[in-house]
Amino acid sequence: MPLAYVASYVVIIGPVDLWHLLARPRIGELLRNTITLALACMASTAVLGVALAVLVERTDLPGRRLWHGLLVAPLAVPAFVNGYAWVSLDRSVHGFGGAFGVVTLSYYPLVYLPVVAMLRRLDPALEESAWSLGHSRVRTFGTVVLPQLRPALLGGALLVGLHLLAEFGALSLLRFPTFTTAIYDQYGSTFNGAAATAMAGVLVLLCLFLLLAELRMRGNRRYSRVGRGASRGTVPLPLGPWRWPLLATAGSVVVLAVGVPAFSLARWLVVGTSTEFPLGELGSALAATVVLALAGAVVTTLAAVPVVWLAVRHRGWASTVIERSTYVANALPGIVVGLALVVASLRLVPVVYQTAGLLVAAYAILFLPRAVVTVRAGLEQAPAVLDDVAHSLGAGPLATARRVTLPLIAPSLGAGAALVFLAISTELTATLMLSPIGTRTLATEFWSASSELRYGAAAPYALLLVLVSIPATVLLMRQESLSREGVPA
């Protein structure tokens, strides 16, 4: 629907006006900023992600299990909290350099995780045959391992790109203007709907381009999947004299990505509590967040059920189109969904503007893909043959749903709702644009405090946001490992 809005808007304002709106030096600058940052971050996260993955999975680095946990930890820190942590410690962290550094540190696990998973799945026999054919270990890595990592690596890097295009909070805090922050500024300062929408159109095109690339990657990944042979581990590569320098490198990544935000948060908490600790406001923000997230989670999960049911049980082109179209929402930045709903509601049904209902609808659009993936994994655990058996044992359709299907998919419904709940709790952009006047959530409170440079006041909210994100990260990782058991991701 937001996509339809942007498309129809572009048609309404016509190509000439559109050209005037877009062919401005400011747009060119934004485009350059957005694309250079996206490319630079995709490259840096790819290098960092692969290097760390190989270091942890394939060498005799001391304490590898521990390192794995530490290296995944940045996922639990929302990027805008990370940006706040850095900028509040050192004002000089801003612009391209600052954005590049913070985004890389926040998003490299998106590459690291799939590459680690792929390294674990690779059949060691392939590498062993390469050695036996006279290739050195280093050369084997280049000729045998790296090509097989390519799908995971590219998929992860594209995901970084999609996240970056949607990223608003961190980049705004670091004062590096991209399309997303510019759209928000346009919307916030001038209510210039036409200009904002035109820019949203460009952003959507960039996102769709990345999404198409990612879909192609997924298609290829299926072919590159290796059978379940990889139960044997590989012999870890001895690091020798490189051991300590590399250990120091991994350590510094962890310090920068986890240590700095933690330190910054702790510092501001101490400073902040000495000045102000608004327990009442904190409580009401938490309550508002929980209520909104609960409503959003329930609505999104319920919306996912029919989509999944059609996709799994009634395969056909129509159901495939419906399922795929929900994935397009995956690539839609919160800012575009927010903008589309604001304008559409003002035009069509002004009554719903600035209501909680509209905000919940935005959440449902944004997070439907997550719920669909989880619920789908559950429904595929309940094959249709179980329904046949239940029918043959005398259970009608209703009794079968109650006694067989529902108990089987209940855990995945719960997991899907929990994931959406946690994602909504830390969502910033759409919440800022759509939340009803007077409703303050953790994210909006954090935002208003930190954008007014009241870093101490923002700290308790940031802490709560991180605490909420931790279970989401654990859940997502578990789902990743589940979906690898044969359910197409």
Place this chain on the structure above:
Amino acid sequence: MSSLTVTGVTRSFPSTAPGRAATRAVDDVTLHVPHGSFTTVLGPSGCGKTTLLRLVAGFLQPESGSIAFGDEVVAGDGVRPMPPQTRRVGYVPQEGALFPHLDVAANIAFGLPRAARAAGGGDRVAEMLDLVELPADFRDRRPDELSGGQQQRVALARSLAPQPALVLLDEPFSSLDAGLRGSTARAVRRALQATNTTAVLVTHDQNEALSLADQVAVMRAGRLVQSAPPSEVYLSPTDPAVAEFVGRAVVLPGTADAAHATCALGEVVLTEPTEGPVSLMIRPEQVHVDLSHTAGDKVIGVRGTVEEVSYYGHDCAVQVRLDEGTSVLARMSGVLHPAAGDRVHLRVTGLVRAYHPTEAL
């Protein structure tokens, strides 16, 4: 309990490729399964045997023809098709398909009335576990704690618990390894016999089909080509293609003259007298191999050279090139066996089925 009568049933599926004609998965099939008997439906994969089973179970409806349990028509003939849940048909799919969220007792009790389920299935669960030869303490296990064969037995127990009119088994043993397959199949057969249940089992495994059943129904490309007792299907198949599907067969051209026929293996005795050019179906174990190296006067048969020997222990398969050029397969005891290159004499023992060219596909 009742008999099953399938009359002229046809069912086709729209082709997945657009523009192609629909394929007839089941084409005018007529089959009678007497009360309390065990029929196996044998055919290669894709021949429509699973579709036939699903039609009987009520998961699919026939386009024409009718299906009756005893005297009661459950589908076709203008009767509103009875839904699967009221047909009282036990269904055992491939891999068992036990409900993963229920333990063994709850799985077996699934089809029992609500009151019996509330009581934990009671004696019926114990009775069923005993019937399928599983220990009583299995009732608390989860499906993933059972081996493949045990899962199949529980699936059978589950289907038998509500005392169905008929039990349908869809390749139930195909995922089991060879050793387990035999023992599970025999246990299933004993359980079905003990309850005098009418059963239809679908399989692509000839040994399974022949060894378990009272009646074997052979399907090919949606059609039922022969249904008869196992020995008849093996020794007197309707056509050479069935012969080659049900076990190994040597098919040779020959000329019939009343009760005898001549072919590359010499003169053979026919099951039924006939005349003219025929195809002769000879089972490899009917080909007697004479190893005597001294080609004395008393050795009779056709001379040939052993090309290849596949030794299985209990017996062996010997491929022999006859001097006139034809290659034939013989099966003989593993005790005394020839080696490749040996000269042997071959002759045919027992009766041979002859087919006229019109019968041979």
